[in-house]
Amino acid sequence: xxAQVKDKEAFQRLSFLYQAAHCxxxxxPENQELARFYCHMQRSISRRLVLRQDPSxxxxxxxxxxxxxxxxxxxxxxxxxxxxxxxxxxxxxCCGQTxxxxxxxxxxxxxxQPEALLENQPQTDQKPATRQGPPKEPSAHKTxxxxxxxxxxxxxxxxxxxxxxxxxxxxxxxxx
Amino acid sequence: xxxxxxxxIQDKLTRKAVVLEHCLRRRKxxxxxxxxxxxAKQRREMRLFEVKxxxxxxxxxxxxxELWKQYIRDLCxxxxxxxxxxxxxxxxxxxxxxxxxxxxxxxxxxSYVGITGIILQEMKHIFKIITKEDKLKVIPKLNNxxxxxxxxxxxxxxxSKFQLRASERxxxxxxxxxxxxx
Numbered sequence: 420x421x422a423q424v425k426d427k428e429a430f431q432r433l434s435f436l437y438q439a440a441h442c443x444x445x446x447x448p449e450n451q452e453l454a455r456f457y458c459h460m461q462r463s464i465s466r467r468l469v470l471r472q473d474p475s476x477x478x479x480x481x482x483x484x485x486x487x488x489x490x491x492x493x494x495x496x497x498x499x500x501x502x503x504x505x506x507x508x509x510x511x512x513c514c515g516q517t518x519x520x521x522x523x524x525x526x527x528x529x530x531x532q533p534e535a536l537l538e539n540q541p542q543t544d545q546k547p548a549t550r551q552g553p554p555k556e557p558s559a560h561k562t563x564x565x566x567x568x569x570x571x572x573x574x575x576x577x578x579x580x581x582x583x584x585x586x587x588x589x590x591x592x593x594x595x
Numbered sequence: 596x597x598x599x600x601x602x603x604i605q606d607k608l609t610r611k612a613v614v615l616e617h618c619l620r621r622r623k624x625x626x627x628x629x630x631x632x633x634x635a636k637q638r639r640e641m642r643l644f645e646v647k648x649x650x651x652x653x654x655x656x657x658x659x660x661e662l663w664k665q666y667i668r669d670l671c672x673x674x675x676x677x678x679x680x681x682x683x684x685x686x687x688x689x690x691x692x693x694x695x696x697x698x699x700x701x702x703x704x705x706s707y708v709g710i711t712g713i714i715l716q717e718m719k720h721i722f723k724i725i726t727k728e729d730k731l732k733v734i735p736k737l738n739n740x741x742x743x744x745x746x747x748x749x750x751x752x753x754x755s756k757f758q759l760r761a762s763e764r765x766x767x768x769x770x771x772x773x774x775x776x777x
């Protein structure tokens with residue numbers, strides 16, 4: 420299954436917008452409007468073109484006001500205990516909405532399970548020739564091309580985007 | 596009904612069933628489906644770029660410009676004299692312009708010509724640009740020609756054809772229609 424070119428460009432655009440939001444926020448922590456604008460644009464593009472995004476990216480963007488959530492600057496993170504389990508509660512300071520995640524280190528996101536990658540899907544009628552294509556491409560369909568972002572971040576950029584690098588890595592077990 | 600005489604009314608009422616009250620009350624539903632978003636009014640008062648960050652210097656946005664340059668280089672694979680301009684054009688049409696340094700070359704309104712700056716926001720009909728003097732300028736897209744420069748590639752953007760929200764631009768296919776004059 421070859422990568423569809425338009426999708427790849429769109430993913431690049433999404434990842435660029437995400438990094439630009441981080442960059443702007445790093446330069447000036449007071450100005451969250453521009454970061455919010457970029458994240459809103461990112462969301463509307465992905466909504467328009469129906470592109471899925473990695474949960475680790477989605478978790479750092481507020482679902483309601485679409486501002487970029489940086490713990491300490493635009494959001495607060497607390498641990499609460501409720502109904503016997505531990506939850507991480509992230510609260511967006513701009514709109515006051517909360518997001519709750521149960522802290523269960525054994526929980527695996529769908530995107531991380533090995534069966535989610537297209538490479539591992541049961542082969543029905545795929546020719547081996549097309550499979551030789553870059554193995555990262557199929558996963559690009561599901562997530563926001565981590566390869567592209569790594570190439571963008573390798574060049575010298577302010578430390579803001581270095582933080583973006585740590586955020587862009589897969590979510591892994593939810594934060595404790 | 597009020598005009599008829601009493602007996603006539605009685606007559607009518609005995610035969611007919613009259614609905615006294617409509618059951619279909621027009622319930623003003625609040626449209627609660629928007630739990631995951633805000634209405635446009637709330638968005639308008641929260642979202643937009645304030646004037647106070649006008650204190651932000653032009654230098655603060657230079658890293659953004661660097662990021663944009665890398666992004667575009669990555670997008671068109673960096674080969675400059677080699678690739679046909681059409682490929683670059685199609686890619687630029689779908690690309691994002693935030694962070695680009697742009698100059699107004701031709702315009703129907705002469706006071707716009709020559710403005711240079713970094714694009715901060717792109718809305719449906721305008722660009723918001725910050726100039727070197729730290730001034731936030733709002734430039735309409737209509738009847739303006741912008742020129743974009745990157746590594747020796749200069750491309751002109753005809754703003755009149757570009758009157759689309761930036762998110763819609765990725766989804767739309769462009770056709771050559773009409774004249775390119777201002």
